[in-house]
Amino acid sequence: MVTNQLNGTFDETDLRRADSLAREVFSDVANKWALLIIEALGDDTRRFTELRQEVEGISHKMLTQNLRMLERNGLVERTVHPTVPPRVDYTLTEAGLALRKTVDWMCDWTHRYFTHIETSRSRFDAR
Amino acid sequence: MVTNQLNGTFDETDLRRADSLAREVFSDVANKWALLIIEALGDDTRRFTELRQEVEGISHKMLTQNLRMLERNGLVERTVHPTVPPRVDYTLTEAGLALRKTVDWMCDWTHRYFTHIETSRSRFDAR
DNA sequence: CCGTATCCGTCTGGATACTG
DNA sequence: CAGTATCCAGACGGATACGG
Numbered sequence: 001m002v003t004n005q006l007n008g009t010f011d012e013t014d015l016r017r018a019d020s021l022a023r024e025v026f027s028d029v030a031n032k033w034a035l036l037i038i039e040a041l042g043d044d045t046r047r048f049t050e051l052r053q054e055v056e057g058i059s060h061k062m063l064t065q066n067l068r069m070l071e072r073n074g075l076v077e078r079t080v081h082p083t084v085p086p087r088v089d090y091t092l093t094e095a096g097l098a099l100r101k102t103v104d105w106m107c108d109w110t111h112r113y114f115t116h117i118e119t120s121r122s123r124f125d126a127r
Numbered sequence: 128m129v130t131n132q133l134n135g136t137f138d139e140t141d142l143r144r145a146d147s148l149a150r151e152v153f154s155d156v157a158n159k160w161a162l163l164i165i166e167a168l169g170d171d172t173r174r175f176t177e178l179r180q181e182v183e184g185i186s187h188k189m190l191t192q193n194l195r196m197l198e199r200n201g202l203v204e205r206t207v208h209p210t211v212p213p214r215v216d217y218t219l220t221e222a223g224l225a226l227r228k229t230v231d232w233m234c235d236w237t238h239r240y241f242t243h244i245e246t247s248r249s250r251f252d253a254r
Numbered sequence: 255c256c257g258t259a260t261c262c263g264t265c266t267g268g269a270t271a272c273t274g
Numbered sequence: 275c276a277g278t279a280t281c282c283a284g285a286c287g288g289a290t291a292c293g294g
Binding site for chain 3: 191213215
Binding site for chain 2: 022031036102105107110111116117118
């Protein structure tokens with residue numbers, strides 16, 4: 001489980017609280033769109049429509065939904081400019097940036113094991 | 128996008144192939160159950176039923192499904208012992224172990240930003 | 255013990271239309 | 275431009291049963 005990384009600075013109930021939260025956040029964040037959005041945000045500030053273009057194949061609905069979720073968990077900051085037409089900027093918070101590092105590593109991994117994956121797939125599919 | 132990590136040792140078509148594969152693998156792997164299974168496997172060898180217990184809440188079906196997927200992508204090795212009753216062992220491959228490191232980091236992250244996330248959530252939910 | 259197949263409700267997620 | 279609401283097809287995922 002996700003809790004075997006916990007160090008022992010909490011008491012019993014805190015531990016259980018941390019546990020269930022960790023599990024919740026993990027379920028929230030460990031999904032395709034969320035991670036792709038985080039990756040797309042990078043170090044910059046992005047507008048809604050920019051993100052929509054950069055995260056290929058994402059629908060309007062999924063984008064708002066995931067952005068709300070990321071905002072709720074404190075990974076993304078949303079700033080609304082009261083102009084006409086409205087302009088909304090999204091930026092990664094410090095926590096978001098930290099998580100992005102791990103997403104970067106996942107991307108690295110994908111490319112490092114590119115060949116391995118490809119051959120393993122065709123070997124598997126050959127049955 | 129996931130491709131901005133590519134270094135230039137491929138030609139045009141290879142690049143596009145690597146791109147779409149990366150995207151595919153990313154979609155496969157970036158899901159709750161897959162990551163929890165990888166985390167549960169750890170450095171050891173696990174049997175089907177052991178995994179079923181360790182990954183809390185996973186159903187029989189989801190476990191087999193994800194294990195097949197991980198096997199196909201070369202993250203998990205499956206060895207069948209021809210005994211009665213049958214015994215099947217699952218182990219992370221080198222690629223799997225490498226990916227597990229990033230999952231570990233994600234878990235670390237969850238705990239490091241525990242407080243931040245919690246306060247951000249209650250702040251958000253207060254509206 | 256491990257795996258596959260089937261059934262069937264639930265939820266996801268896309269398309270569309272409408273507000274500020 | 276950004277966001278919300280509604281509708282609905284199709285995928286997901288759990289329960290169950292059966293086979294090796």
